[in-house]
Amino acid sequence: MQSRREFLRTAGAFAVSASLPLDRIEPELILYNGNIITINDRQPRAEAVAIAKGRFLAAGTNEKLQALATGNTKKINLEGQTVVPGFIDAHTHPAEAGLMHLRQVDCDLRSIAEIRNAISERASKTPAGDWVLGFKYDDTKTSDGRPLTREDLDAAAPQHPVYVSHRGGHTAYVNALGYKRANVSEDTPDPAGGRFDRDPKTGKLNGRISERASEIFEKAIGANYSRADYREGVKLICKMMSRVGITSAHDAWGVHDYLRGYQDAHDAGELSTRIYCMMHYSEIDRMLAAGIRTGFGNEWIRVGGMKMAADGSISERTAWLSQSYVGRPNDFGIRVMTEEELYHNGRKAHEADWQIGTHANGDRAIDMVLRVYERLQRERPRRDPRFRLEHCTVVNDSLLQRIKSLGAIPTPFAAYVYYHGEKMREYGPERLDHMFALRSFLDAGIRVAPGSDYPPGPFEPMMALQSSVTRTDVNGNVWGPKQRITVEEALRTQTLHGAYASFEEHDKGSIERGKLADLVVLGRDPLQEDPFTLVKIPIERTMVGGRWVFGA
Numbered sequence: 001m002q003s004r005r006e007f008l009r010t011a012g013a014f015a016v017s018a019s020l021p022l023d024r025i026e027p028e029l030i031l032y033n034g035n036i037i038t039i040n041d042r043q044p045r046a047e048a049v050a051i052a053k054g055r056f057l058a059a060g061t062n063e064k065l066q067a068l069a070t071g072n073t074k075k076i077n078l079e080g081q082t083v084v085p086g087f088i089d090a091h092t093h094p095a096e097a098g099l100m101h102l103r104q105v106d107c108d109l110r111s112i113a114e115i116r117n118a119i120s121e122r123a124s125k126t127p128a129g130d131w132v133l134g135f136k137y138d139d140t141k142t143s144d145g146r147p148l149t150r151e152d153l154d155a156a157a158p159q160h161p162v163y164v165s166h167r168g169g170h171t172a173y174v175n176a177l178g179y180k181r182a183n184v185s186e187d188t189p190d191p192a193g194g195r196f197d198r199d200p201k202t203g204k205l206n207g208r209i210s211e212r213a214s215e216i217f218e219k220a221i222g223a224n225y226s227r228a229d230y231r232e233g234v235k236l237i238c239k240m241m242s243r244v245g246i247t248s249a250h251d252a253w254g255v256h257d258y259l260r261g262y263q264d265a266h267d268a269g270e271l272s273t274r275i276y277c278m279m280h281y282s283e284i285d286r287m288l289a290a291g292i293r294t295g296f297g298n299e300w301i302r303v304g305g306m307k308m309a310a311d312g313s314i315s316e317r318t319a320w321l322s323q324s325y326v327g328r329p330n331d332f333g334i335r336v337m338t339e340e341e342l343y344h345n346g347r348k349a350h351e352a353d354w355q356i357g358t359h360a361n362g363d364r365a366i367d368m369v370l371r372v373y374e375r376l377q378r379e380r381p382r383r384d385p386r387f388r389l390e391h392c393t394v395v396n397d398s399l400l401q402r403i404k405s406l407g408a409i410p411t412p413f414a415a416y417v418y419y420h421g422e423k424m425r426e427y428g429p430e431r432l433d434h435m436f437a438l439r440s441f442l443d444a445g446i447r448v449a450p451g452s453d454y455p456p457g458p459f460e461p462m463m464a465l466q467s468s469v470t471r472t473d474v475n476g477n478v479w480g481p482k483q484r485i486t487v488e489e490a491l492r493t494q495t496l497h498g499a500y501a502s503f504e505e506h507d508k509g510s511i512e513r514g515k516l517a518d519l520v521v522l523g524r525d526p527l528q529e530d531p532f533t534l535v536k537i538p539i540e541r542t543m544v545g546g547r548w549v550f551g552a
């Protein structure tokens with residue numbers, strides 16, 4: 001049986017810090033001669049940090065910290081390198097992305113010919129009749145000036161049903177055999193909340209499907225992953241995230257298989273990224289029956305809020321907007337769930353003290369979700385529900401007011417201006433002044449916590465930094481310059497605010513006594529860097545819980 005002290009320690013309560021003076025715990029490790037940006041207002045900078053039992057014992061001057069060392073303390077000279085708290089990606093899909101990298105064709109390629117070749121090659125190694133799956137296709141990133149078609153996929157793999165999902169995850173492309181497997185023909189009506197897209201000239205199915213039409217194909221494909229696959233996928237994605245300095249990730253569409261995958265990876269010593277797992281709303285009844293609610297778990301794997309989705313995607317230009325897309329006067333995007341559906345599911349979660357996070361990109365979707373949250377709070381007021389607005393892309397003054405008064409947390413895309421710049425024309429420069437609105441959120445006193453949404457967005461924190469500081473895309477176009485924030489502000493949103501979004505601000509997000517020893521060593525100081533080269537700052541080392549998980 002565990003002793004009480006051990007239990008508290010593993011439960012993350014760090015009872016040791018409360019009962020024993022920290023100075024009496026021997027530091028296991030001291031990092032010194034560093035330029036440590038702590039994100040702790042009481043002590044913004046430090047030269048050295050002492051670590052024991054996976055936590056920070058102290059931060060301060062070289063002299064003061066060296067004095068804590070004993071004969072058993074390991075010391076590392078940082079030689080002036082910059083250290084920041086571990087990055088927290090407040091909205092991403094780690095388990096799902098890991099599985100995709102494990103099993104699917106990575107279609108992040110720059111021409112349709114390359115994509116066809118990659119699909120063809122995978123088909124040649126796949127028994128005829130089995131699905132060939134692709135991911136991370138992006139219609140605006142190929143040189144062809146046209147999207148993928150069913151004919152492309154038929155030519156690439158005539159003997160296989162093919163399903164290639166868009167990087168954004170809200171649209172996909174299928175071939176003739178794919179339609180057949182899913183029992184979709186020219187006469188099949190569009191499903192609720194989804195669309196089988198058609199060629200505008202011929203009226204025939206063109207291979208593209210949108211939003212909830214994907215559910216029909218997912219059913220036909222059938223998840224055939226083994227328990228070991230989930231673990232392998234988690235291991236793979238953790239390596240990728242550790243390499244760029246992410247130490248915690250919020251899974252924004254969790255299901256029970258993912259939870260098990262995270263735990264299996266943890267048991268095997270392969271989990272190097274802490275997970276806050278927001279559960280898909282279809283899982284809520286089971287979770288409630290088991291008596292589980294938000295916060296259940298430990299500092300490695302924690303059950304997060306319940307997740308729903310209200311509208312389409314920014315990168316695929318299906319977000320639900322009050323003003324139409326530029327050049328498409330009748331297109332206002334897609335609403336995915338009705339207000340009643342959101343309320344019905346939301347009430348169950350809210351009454352059982354769950355946090356709720358709802359995907360809402362367009363201003364119309366955000367307005368609808370806020371109405372649901374406001375109603376839930378009116379009917380059953382809770383002191384600190386920390387409602388989340390996932391993405392929360394297009395805002396205005398009245399939405400900002402309501403977000404502030406609810407104490408809700410937006411999790412916007414911080415790297416999109418830089419990475420997805422070519423798509424911004426369809427939103428137009430005026431609207432861009434109110435999109436990914438980090439400046440507005442901070443000015444309104446809203447604790448904004450950005451997320452990559454990987455795979456839809458790249459997850460490199462340095463790219464998010466450059467994008468939010470410069471609001472400039474890869475080609476030098478500026479989008480929504482009013483929303484620029486400073487490097488220091490951007491660092492805070494990606495660390496301390498991320499911790500707040502998961503109720504873990506006492507445990508994470510800054511380098512200070514008692515918090516988990518999660519940190520990143522950078523090749524250069526972002527505060528001294530030219531804002532236009534922030535993305536190039538190398539990540540030298542990543543530490544999680546006092547252990548190097550990258551670059552040691």
Ligand SMILES: [Zn+2]
Pocket residue numbers: 091092093252453
């Ligand atoms: Zn997402």
